[in-house]
Amino acid sequence: MTNISNWSDYCVATYRCYDAKADFHKKALGIAVGMTVGSWTDLPETKKQSMQKHLGHIVSIEVHEPGESPEVTERYADIRIAYPDVNFTSELSALLITIFGKVSMDGKLKLIDVHFSERFYQAFQGPKFGLDGVRDLLGVHDRPLFMSIFKSVIGHDLAGLREQFLAMSLGGVDLIKDDEILFENPLTPIDKRVAICREAAEEAKQTTGQNILYAVNLTGPTFKLREQAKKAIDAGATAFLFNVLAYGFDVLHELSSDPEINVPFMAHPAMAGCFYPSQYHGISANVVLGKLMRLAGADIVLFPSPYGSVVMPREENMAIKHALLTQDFAVDYLSEGADATNKLKRSFAVPSAGIHPGLVPLILRDFGHDVIVNAGGGIFGHPMGTVAGGQAFRQAISASQNGIDLQSYASSNGCAELQSAIDTWGVRS
């Protein structure tokens, strides 16, 4: 433990390290020295003086022994290491290589948190729009937002996409997103797709009066993404879906901070299963789908919910929500529960996969008013069709906002669409 009163020049990584008998202090010291100056005790005193500012430090070690509480079944330690920010540049790649490069391979060790130095933090502007900016674009402030996904996109032509887009729009969605597996293709190239969907959005607006953001999938060779984004914007793109983990956090940061790319970014969690699900390895969900996404500039972040078809434990969802909405990431807020107003705008949380109207009360209970309810099969699978599928969700959102259970709401308001959804999928509580 080093007695440093001011950690503001350090980025602090928290690791959970499992080992039945390790000397955790030795392990921590190995990381603090090994991942910074390389060696310390054998340095001459004069050299130590010049190297001091580059040396990593142990902030804390919390050892947990099996049996100390019912949850602890294996010996582990939460180890916090402070890395001087003078050692790395202001890219997330540099930070991740420093705090979880070689160390990621060294035993049962998971990166479970990270706090940023003042200098590092200042290099990021976070979401350009954020939750409130997205609401402003849509002109919707008084309710959770509602998003839908195309039923299928691969192999469909522009007319097919337009038809799906229109039906979803008429059902009352605020946002529509591409499938993350739709890449540049001759049937629906990005500029044509954007144009036709924008036209469908305008057509639906005649009926619904609603604005719609269409998150088109930004794909292609990394070095051409900026050009591709601008081409899509020229064609009328209003938002981008982006597979952040396939391209790296820096690319999201560079794109989202480009003044000429002035639309919201929606981060897809594809490949996140490489990082968070293992207890012993990788990077926890609150970091990989929470802090790093928000820091890198995602206005909207998708992740598996605890309720649907692809699931993540509820406490991990809540940690993501905390990171996206309320948490301050500065190293000043190292202690648990310390929440200042984050200098970054908030990112919208989107618990996803297998969502049907009967899950809306749970989503609002866990995420509150500032959430995007996101559905695919729960819209298209509706017995009365796609438009009704959307309407059932909007009814479920209204009911939940007013604290009325879905069945009562459907009955007393004569909502055939919601009733049919309840009959099909039930209501979870």
Added chain:
Amino acid sequence: MTNISNWSDYCVATYRCYDAKADFHKKALGIAVGMTVGSWTDLPETKKQSMQKHLGHIVSIEVHEPGESPEVTERYADIRIAYPDVNFTSELSALLITIFGKVSMDGKLKLIDVHFSERFYQAFQGPKFGLDGVRDLLGVHDRPLFMSIFKSVIGHDLAGLREQFLAMSLGGVDLIKDDEILFENPLTPIDKRVAICREAAEEAKQTTGQNILYAVNLTGPTFKLREQAKKAIDAGATAFLFNVLAYGFDVLHELSSDPEINVPFMAHPAMAGCFYPSQYHGISANVVLGKLMRLAGADIVLFPSPYGSVVMPREENMAIKHALLTQDFAVDYLSEGADATNKLKRSFAVPSAGIHPGLVPLILRDFGHDVIVNAGGGIFGHPMGTVAGGQAFRQAISASQNGIDLQSYASSNGCAELQSAIDTWGVRS
């Protein structure tokens, strides 16, 4: 199981899926349809005709029940799914999002192999130099190569790096690499670092007669990497170290295939611990540090050895070696053991971390003649100094090449350096 006689238009992913009671056929079908056309059985017949070419297929399902052999302690299945290559573009990001995007989060499921369609495969030239090209650059064909790492770099100035570089060079190394955590910094900016190390290499050559490749760490914002690489080459860079997993495989591919970036790439495994160590999640080492690195153009690939301080099981090392040196990745070679001559050049394997001269016989036993012996502490920690530390390794390599055990070789050739290394670290067999 689909009866398709020709898989050459498909990329085939192999997943190992653990589940005590799942219907693995249903699971496989869910992936094959869900990650391609979205839905199938409810499509009208005419639509099926146009969608057929976009549909994913189950190639095989191999279920293993606990107890069927001593190694199988849990129920699992190896599931092979064929993805039509018409569905995605020729980037590794697009392939990975398709085969391991959403699926990565769906239960205990690890991507353990991938085979490429003809079209996809043809889009990659692989290593520009490869193992033989690196040997040609160095003019060394008759022995394993020898590489060393700076003892420490952060906080050192150019004179300090030069001194380390010279000592390593005089010890007989072929390659010297930067630390992966050395980023752009005012003390040793990339162009000055390249120039001073090149000068040291020339100076050492007067004594040793050896060429040296210096792999300088290519870092910075993603969209500026190409420019940064060219700046380093203008300053005399002869090779790049690259943190592939922080930037994505596509970036390595785009850089390594750039005709103006005509130097070998050395892939560092930093962050690989997010991918391979978990039994249940992520991507196995042969894919993430083997196939994908070689396909994306890494001439040299580092990974933790089974012998040293940060370890990987031996069978995983051997699978990486197979991928880097002998395996054909085309979908035609789906069946186990089928090895044609790969159209790609071979990549050099570099088992790393905690290597001392006493481990050289093991390295050569496992990797043969075409390997790079890579050391850091095993050179600097030598009781007789850095130059002697290098010499001890060269002596150990000579001994092992000639099938002579290290102790006999040291004794009969009067190798004080090797003897001292043996006394310090011992010999493993």
